[in-house]
Amino acid sequence: MSATTRSLRVARLGVVALVLLTLAGAWSFDVFAWLSEPKALAHTLIEMGIWGYLAFIVAYTVLQPFGVPGSIFIVAAPLIWPWQTAFALSMIGTMSASVVGFSFARFVAKDWVSARIPARFRKYDDALEKRAFQTVVVLRLVLWMPQVLHGFLGVSKVGFWTHFWGSLVGYVPPLLFVSYLGNEMFDGAGRMQPGAWPILGGLFVASLLFAALARVFERRRHPCKSLSNS
Template identity: 80%
Template structure:
């Protein structure tokens, strides 16, 4: 690693630390303690609340703030269509930041700390990267460790981007559309949320099972197709 590149990486790390310290100093973390507090602040900002929502989500979620705070707060503030659009933009932006930070800034440090339960997907990413990204995003959503795992893996940037986009659509659409039924004004889950979340989980597992079955079938047929080509 050249000295200039090392300095750039240290500068990015320093900038992240400064942004987190500023967020703490100005009470952003305190306001994020519950979705209702976040909703009140954004409503008071009017149209600027859209931009504040996306920037805050993008900057803070990759470095420790749960994304669920934002996607739960959105339908408490705006119509579900607006909530869905802003949740998608914020979630994708945060995913790109987390992915890029792991790949280009702190790859070695993060790679040594990826849980074993995610490492088992390395081989699946090499075989079918797009499909694996979609399934993992569909089931696990947006944890910071998943951003990091994709960042230190061999998956390409655009494969990660489009796979994440596809995987995020069902859960974010569901939360945005049924947010008022799933959560109360304080962001706590209501009884009606459990069957909805259970249905989403079951649907995600079924999709993952079909994806795995398709991949196994494709791999098992590949040698046969290769032999046919060789004979021809």
């Protein structure tokens, strides 16, 4: 085994150990219990003032890729801050968490993650190879930010920057909707209100429209490739 290979293996083990220590620390300090109640989360972050922004982003970035639902953060944000601030923080946190999840799957635990990707995701392999940007946009629009999707994209052949920009475009409509209409969709405890269903219907329609626009954009970027796939 070469020195480079040994160094890489040590680095990977170090990252895995850091992740496990972070999750153990979050458990010991009851962070998961704190996150399970959006109202309590909102109260704590408000008390922190401007440091609440940083705490929100760091907690989102570190915990979401390894099990904590991202919906906790994006539902809590508009209950705490004005929608513009909520949208900005939700976008930063979601993108950071996506990059961490993607990078962990690609550079640290690729074989382990690949063996645990559900078979239903494999149907997107061909689409990712032929229309990577468009497919990432659509997957993020429809599925948002589940950990398994971070992992699937990480072990796929999608380039890092294609994943980054495709995810960014795909996240804009749902996060904008939730940030702007969050107070109408959820009560102070984070429970969905009856009026949320028409909003979710509008979000679904907007997502389909956005996916169509992404397809048009991709065809304009690669007109020859689009013709060959027709």
